[in-house]
Amino acid sequence: MPAEQLEVLLDTPAMREALAVVLERTDGGSEEIQWNDVSDALSSGQWGRLIGQDVLVGTSSGFVLANPDQVRDVLDGTEVDASAENQADDIEPEMWTWYDKAAGLGVLILFMGYWNSQIRNVVASIDDLVLGPITDVLPFYAIIIVLAVVTGLYSTVLQSTLMDHKKMQTYQDRMNDLKERREAAKERGDDEALERIQKEQIEAAGDQLGMVKLQFRPMVWIMLLTIPVFLWLRWKVRGGHLGAGETGMVLPLAGSVGWQDTVGLMPTWIVWYFLCSMASRQLIQKTFDI
Template sequence: MKGKLKQVVDSLLIGLGLLFMFGVFSADFRYSLANSVAPLLDPLLALPIHVVIFILASITATYSSIIQKYAVDMQKFKEIHEKVLAFQKEYMEAMKQNNQYKLKKLEEKRPEIQKLQGEMMGMQFRSMFYTVVVTLPIFYWLWVRIYDITPEVHYKGYYGLESKFMVTVPFSGTIHVSEPIFILPWWIFWYFMCSVLLSQFIKKVFKLG
């Protein structure tokens, strides 16, 4: 019974993950998904925008770390990764030495290694599909709120310098969060920086990695 329930939940989350990922190509879908989480997230706008993004990055970092821990067999993943790396290293050395006998033997092992690579990729995709179920609605909500997107402006978005979404950053002074920093809009840069650093911290403190 538990096995069947796990399969149903697994299929549901993967299906939702795929839907959310392909939904990025539809402005209507992004807007609808953002509105679906708006009742939960809109109260956060009472806080400064950089604090809002930090809080949301903390949520996604925690969720993704837990998902990686429990949705992926990390011990098995590590073992497969080491086998694949060892094969690749051995193959490169045989190529450099032009050792045809060793290359032939390694080619016989290639189907097994490819199967392991496929298994490893499947683990990564499963974890990713689970994660986007939480991450993308948050991301779309930020997109809608920061750019003041509404159906009336056909999703083009607009903002003014008087917007409450202004931040003061090193070297650039006071800017709107949609302005670029290192190519990316500041809000995306800040979100990913917080998310990555917090993920590493959570994994280390709670031994999730």
């Protein structure tokens, strides 16, 4: 196994600890080992992963380390990295700038427009200054397609730009490591380790909040731009602002339906928008490799 591949395998403290146990109980890799020899310290998943990655290779009577010297070298290196990780255990919390908070406040105000007709009419009237001329050129179903593509484009860009993917991966790695260690301790019946891991999980509760804040920041900016589109569409359909010939469209399976008719659980215009939005986002992500 290449050293790089072995380092990837040892991406969590749980797997480093598991391989260290195997190295110790094979007397530095010179002896064979069986599952019964390590079942008190490893989970079956960890054992299977070591075999699946060819760290352990089968013999006629058990398993041996494929390359004990390489394993020892990589473990020595990762122990240094692990100590550095422990010194910098705390992940810097996600901080919202004042304009992020202002955007969040704007979203709350716009969101009230779904129930407050005054807010909805003001927002829709402003939107109509830009979108109104387009309605003279394109049919309403095509306007929804254009809006779905535009919202899909900026949603994808904002999601990619504003999300700290490295920090999100760090949160996820930490949670996965705790889960893996908990499963391993449960399988071997180590109550002391379970209690210790449970305390770590309680201390890591802030990670969940950090992940939510990371995910919600781009969503705030996406909603700030998308809610006005929905308010304009609702104002257009339910406010009687469609043209005389804009009664509805033909949908697959549903047939000819009016814009306010219910398809499944939602009005036709919302269903059509979501279908176009999902298709456009998939196309945008594949086209720009986002």
